Amino acid sequence: MSADAEMNSSPPAESDSQVMGKDGMAALVEVLLRRGFTVVGPTVRDGAIVLAELRSADELPYGWGVELDAGRYRLRERADGAAFANAAGPQSWKPFLHPPRVREWSADRLKGELVLTTDHTAPPRYAFLGVRPCDLRAIAIQDRVMTGGVYRDPVYEGRRSGALLIVVECTEPGATCFCVSMGTGPASGPGYDLVMTEVADEDGHRFWVRSGSGEGAEILAELPARPADPETREVARAGVTAAADRMGRTMPEADLRELMAGTLDAPRWDDVAGRCLTCGNCTMVCPTCFCTTSEDVTDLTGDHAERWRVWDSCFDLDFSHLHGGPVRASSRSRYRQWMTHKLGTWYDQFGSSGCVGCGRCIVWCPVGIDITEEAAALHDWTRSGPSASNEAAP
Numbered sequence: 564m565s566a567d568a569e570m571n572s573s574p575p576a577e578s579d580s581q582v583m584g585k586d587g588m589a590a591l592v593e594v595l596l597r598r599g600f601t602v603v604g605p606t607v608r609d610g611a612i613v614l615a616e617l618r619s620a621d622e623l624p625y626g627w628g629v630e631l632d633a634g635r636y637r638l639r640e641r642a643d644g645a646a647f648a649n650a651a652g653p654q655s656w657k658p659f660l661h662p663p664r665v666r667e668w669s670a671d672r673l674k675g676e677l678v679l680t681t682d683h684t685a686p687p688r689y690a691f692l693g694v695r696p697c698d699l700r701a702i703a704i705q706d707r708v709m710t711g712g713v714y715r716d717p718v719y720e721g722r723r724s725g726a727l728l729i730v731v732e733c734t735e736p737g738a739t740c741f742c743v744s745m746g747t748g749p750a751s752g753p754g755y756d757l758v759m760t761e762v763a764d765e766d767g768h769r770f771w772v773r774s775g776s777g778e779g780a781e782i783l784a785e786l787p788a789r790p791a792d793p794e795t796r797e798v799a800r801a802g803v804t805a806a807a808d809r810m811g812r813t814m815p816e817a818d819l820r821e822l823m824a825g826t827l828d829a830p831r832w833d834d835v836a837g838r839c840l841t842c843g844n845c846t847m848v849c850p851t852c853f854c855t856t857s858e859d860v861t862d863l864t865g866d867h868a869e870r871w872r873v874w875d876s877c878f879d880l881d882f883s884h885l886h887g888g889p890v891r892a893s894s895r896s897r898y899r900q901w902m903t904h905k906l907g908t909w910y911d912q913f914g915s916s917g918c919v920g921c922g923r924c925i926v927w928c929p930v931g932i933d934i935t936e937e938a939a940a941l942h943d944w945t946r947s948g949p950s951a952s953n954e955a956a957p
Contacts, residue, residue, distance in 0.1 A: 579780070580773040581788035582795050587770065588646070589620040591729075594785050595690045600727060603659060604692035605652065610638060612652040614659075617692065624649065631737035631811070631922065634931030643763040647693055650737025651921045655698055655850030656691055660722045661705060665872045667857070672866040686718075688725040694755070696748035697740075697919040699730050701850035703754055707913050708853050718872075727778065730755040734802035738811035739922030741935055745814065747919045749806040757783060760799035771799040812922060812935040815942035819916065823907030826941040827899070835937055836895035838930050843876030845924035845932075846901065851917045854882070877901050902934060 583590075595602045596618070605612050606622045612629060615622075623646040630637045631650055641648060671678045694702070702723075709719035733742070733749035742748035751758045756779035759772040771791055774780040815822070846852040856875040861868040875882055878897050883890035891897045909917035918934070925933045 580771060580791040580796070581783060581786070582769050582771055582791045583786055583788035584767065584769050585620075587772075587786045587788050588623070590786050591782070592617060592620040592692070594782055595692070595727070598782075599688060600690035601687040602690045602692055603656075605647070605649070607638065611636065612638070612649055614652070614654045614656065623647075623693075628735065629737060631739045631926050632931075633739065633925050633933050634928055636926050644768060645735075645761055645763045647731040647761050648735040648763070650733075650735065650740055651695060651697065651923055653848060653923070653927060655701060655848070655921070655923070656694065657701070657705065657850050657852075659689055659691070660702070660726070661709065661716075661719050661853060663874045665718050667870045667872050669867065669869045686722045686725075688727075689722065690727040690729065692729045694728050694730045695733060695921070696730060696751040697733075697742045697745075697921045698850055699728065699751060699754055700745075700747040700919045701921070702728070704851045704913065704915060704917065704919070705853065707915070708851075711913070727782075728755045728757075729779075730758040732758065732760045732799075732803050733806050734761065734799075736806050736810050737922060737926075739925040739933075740810055740920065741812040741814055741922060742920035743807050743810050743813070744935075745916060745918055745920035750803050755779070760803060762795060762798050762802065764798065766794070766798075769795060771795050812925070812933070814920075814935055815939045817942050819906040819938065820908075820910050822938065822941055822945065823903040825945060827903070829941055829944050831937065831940045831944060832895045832899050834940075835898055835932060836893065838932055839878075839894050839898045840929060841878040841880075841894045841897055842929060843878040844927050844929065845934075846876040846878060847874065848923040848927045849905075850919060850921060850923070851905075852876070856882075877904070902937065905934075906938065 592602055602617045603614055604617045605624050606615050606617065607624045607627055608615065612624050612627060617623070625646045626641050626644045627649060628639050628641045629649045629652070630639050636653070666682050669680045705719070706723065709716040710723070730751045732751050736749060753775065755775040757772060757774055759770040762769050762771065772783060772788065774783045854875045854877060855872050858871045858873055859868060860871065877900050880889050880892070891900055905917040909915065925931070
């Protein structure tokens, strides 16, 4: 669904909802491929549930779940054969819409003349199968960043404009999930083409499916499905409600924007700086971080050169480098910049938080730094009386 359509979408009437079995999931992938989509969804690879191009629904991670904690990720087998009963993996959908590396132009010296070439390759038309509600919100946030202002990113816009979003609501949150705190899940918000809730119980393995766009309704009409029965709807709703009560993490009950603005001198920043490796893993796995830099490369002859746009991180020492040195030279200042921007000043730029509560930054931090724990520590500091601290701010 396009970004503009997303803003005007609303949940469909439940009278239009359907129930399909595993055969319906197989048919869904076949229909998408027949319509010319590049289907991307979760699959098991290299000891993780990753996002990759799918040629068949058989590649979905049926029977696999995950165990998550700070700095820890493990696959585990499930007895119920569910395909989507697993929390967010190491990837979001960001690499498909906002690629890590994009060649912006190349230049060649031919017979004394400089010839510039830009890459006009048409992007694939993606169908994203298995988008989590938190990641659906992340895509909406990236839409605002990449296409919502005066300067629109043509690479992102080209990949996003034709993307079909098939959301799966969460019934199995991970130990590091906190989407409830951020208002992004486990139930889906607007912006999808299709949304489904997986149910696997004594009555069978099935999916409660609803459409959210005209194209989604067309696709749903091609699937082997039946009108949704009240029992399946109730079981599906109960699963999502139970997931909301089983979040592994929570943010403190505070205005996070005000909390970030009021704790810039908190001694807690020194504590986290003593643990942070400034590796940038959190920004790489974050579904909303968007910063890039440019790299120029040339061959040994000097007759061919290219400029590439690549992901960058505010944890990189060169990220804020100006003449004379970096603006944020310490790990303290770089971690503080990331967290206060994500939870606070993002509102000033884009009108929302930059965090969707997916928990990836917690899982994939090598030393297990937990953004919810850091926010809670800052909140405790404000309540205990910041003036009592004898530690001077840098």
